[in-house]
Amino acid sequence: MTQDDYRRALEAAIKEYEDLGTKRRDIDNRLAELAQTIGTLSKLLGFTPTVPIGLTDAIRIVVRGAGVPMSPTEVRDRLRGMGFDVSRYSNDLAAVHTILKRLNQSGELRFLPRPNGAHQYSWNRPVTPVLLGPDILKFMRDNMHEREALLADEESPPARPPRRSPRSGRTR
Numbered sequence: 785m786t787q788d789d790y791r792r793a794l795e796a797a798i799k800e801y802e803d804l805g806t807k808r809r810d811i812d813n814r815l816a817e818l819a820q821t822i823g824t825l826s827k828l829l830g831f832t833p834t835v836p837i838g839l840t841d842a843i844r845i846v847v848r849g850a851g852v853p854m855s856p857t858e859v860r861d862r863l864r865g866m867g868f869d870v871s872r873y874s875n876d877l878a879a880v881h882t883i884l885k886r887l888n889q890s891g892e893l894r895f896l897p898r899p900n901g902a903h904q905y906s907w908n909r910p911v912t913p914v915l916l917g918p919d920i921l922k923f924m925r926d927n928m929h930e931r932e933a934l935l936a937d938e939e940s941p942p943a944r945p946p947r948r949s950p951r952s953g954r955t956r
Contacts, residue, residue: 819845826867842863854906
C-alpha cells in the first residue's frame with residue numbers, strides 16, 4: 785500500500801468515527817423520548833413500574849428528552865406528568881434542585897442563568913470521545929482545509945477591504 789492509500793483509509797475511518805458519534809447522540813435522544821413516553825402511557829393505563837427508576841435517572845430522561853432548557857419547576861412538573869412519584873420527597877422541588885446542581889457539576893447538564901432569576905438547565909450534548917493523537921488531529925485539520933478549498937467556487941467573491949477604526953484610522 786502507498787502513503788495515499790493509508791491517507792484515504794485514515795480519512796474513511798475518521799469519517800465513520802464521526803458519523804457513529806452523531807448516530808449515538810441521535811439514538812440517545814430517541815431512547816430518552818421513548819422512556820418518557822413509556823412512563824407517561826404506563827401512568828395513564830394505571831400500570832406500576834416493576835423496576836422503579838431513581839430521581840437522578842428520571843431527571844436525566846426529562847431534561848434530555850425535552851430538547852429545550854428547563855427550569856427546576858418545569859422539570860418537577862414534567863416528572864409528575866410522566867408518572868414519577870415525587871410525593872415521597874418532603875420537598876420535591878428542593879430534591880430536583882439538588883439533582884440538577886449535581887448533574888451540572890458532573891458536566892451532564894449546563895446551567896443557564898437568566899436575568900429574571902428563573903434559571904434553567906439544558907442537556908449538555910456529550911462530547912465525542914477522541915482517542916486520536918496530535919498527528920491524526922493535524923491530519924484532520926489539514927484535510928478539512930483541503931476539502932473546503934476543493935468545494936469553494938473558483939470565482940469566489942472579492943475579499944472585503946480591511947475595516948478602519950473610526951478613532952485612529954488604523955485597520956482592524
